[in-house]
Amino acid sequence: MRGEGVLVEALRMRGVRKRFRRRRGEVVCALEDVSLEIRRGEVVGILGPNGSGKSTLVRVISTLVLPDSGSVEVFGVDALRHPKRVQRSMNRVSVEASFFKKLSAMENLLYGAKLYGVSDREARPRIEEIMGHIGFDYKRAAEPMEHLSRGMQQKVALARALLTSPMLMLLDEPTTGLDPRSRRDVQAFIRRIREAHDSSILLCTHDMGEAEELCDRVGIMVGGRIIALDEPRRLKERYASGGRLPDLEEVFMAATGYTVEEASAEEGER
Numbered sequence: 001m002r003g004e005g006v007l008v009e010a011l012r013m014r015g016v017r018k019r020f021r022r023r024r025g026e027v028v029c030a031l032e033d034v035s036l037e038i039r040r041g042e043v044v045g046i047l048g049p050n051g052s053g054k055s056t057l058v059r060v061i062s063t064l065v066l067p068d069s070g071s072v073e074v075f076g077v078d079a080l081r082h083p084k085r086v087q088r089s090m091n092r093v094s095v096e097a098s099f100f101k102k103l104s105a106m107e108n109l110l111y112g113a114k115l116y117g118v119s120d121r122e123a124r125p126r127i128e129e130i131m132g133h134i135g136f137d138y139k140r141a142a143e144p145m146e147h148l149s150r151g152m153q154q155k156v157a158l159a160r161a162l163l164t165s166p167m168l169m170l171l172d173e174p175t176t177g178l179d180p181r182s183r184r185d186v187q188a189f190i191r192r193i194r195e196a197h198d199s200s201i202l203l204c205t206h207d208m209g210e211a212e213e214l215c216d217r218v219g220i221m222v223g224g225r226i227i228a229l230d231e232p233r234r235l236k237e238r239y240a241s242g243g244r245l246p247d248l249e250e251v252f253m254a255a256t257g258y259t260v261e262e263a264s265a266e267e268g269e270r
C-alpha cells in the first residue's frame, strides 16, 4: 500500500545534476538539482522547449548518461549502481532509436523482443496487434527500415518498446515528426496502455495538448530545472487570473516568461 513503504515508486530522483562541457570550454547545465517521482501507474509529462534538458533527463534515467551527482532509483533499485537490473524494467522511445536499417521492421521487432526473452512465436501476434493500434500498415512490416519514413520508424520504435511491456516507459517526444493522424493514433494508444496496464510513463514533449490530455501530472522544465510540477488542473489554478483558468500554454508562459517557441528559439541561438 502506498504510504506504508510496501510499494516503492516507479522512479525516484533526488538532486540530480548533469553538466556538459562544450567544445569552446563553455559549461552547460543540462540538469540542475532535479528531483522527480513517478508513482506506479502514473503518467508524468515534462514540458520544455528545445535544450531544456528533457533528453538528458531520459538518458540519465535509462542509464545511458551518468549524472555528476544525485540519486536515481527505479522500482527501488539504485540505477547508478545496478544499471543492468534497472534496464530490464524500463524501455525508452526516442527519435534517435537505433535499428538495423537493412532489416525489416518485423525483423527488428523480433530481435528487440528476443533481447527481452520474448520468443518469436509469442512476439508475432503481439506485433501485429500493436501495429494495428498505432496505425502502422502491417503489409509494410517486411520492408527494410531504411525505406520507411521517419514517422513510420518512430512507430516501430514505439512498437518495440510496447512489445516487452516495460514497467516504466520513457517516451522522449514520441509524436514529434508524426503527421496529425499518426499522432492521434499514438496518443490514443498511450492512453490505452495507461488504462490497461500498470505501466508508469515519463512523457517528454513540447506539445501542450498532449501533456494535458495524457498526463496525471505535468512538470515544466527550463534551463535544466523543473520549475513546477503538478496536476494540469492545479497548475492552471495556480496561474489563474481574473477568474479565468489559463490553458497550459499560458501557464508555461506565466511560469517562464516565454512561449515554448521563444524559449526553443533562444536555445537554438546559443
Ligand SMILES: Nc1ncnc2c1ncn2[C@@H]1O[C@H](COP(=O)(O)OP(=O)(O)OP(=O)(O)O)[C@@H](O)[C@H]1O
Pocket (backbone or CB within 6 Å): 020, 021, 022, 028, 029, 030, 048, 049, 050, 051, 052, 053, 054, 055, 056, 057
Ligand atoms: N553530449 C552533450 N555534450 C554537450 N552538450 C550537451 C550534450 N547533450 C546535451 N547537451 C546540452 O545540454 C542541454 C540540454 O540538452 P537536451 O538534449 O537534454 O535538451 P532537450 O530538452 O531534450 O532538447 P530537445 O527538445 O531539442 O531534444 C542543451 O544545451 C544541449 O546542447
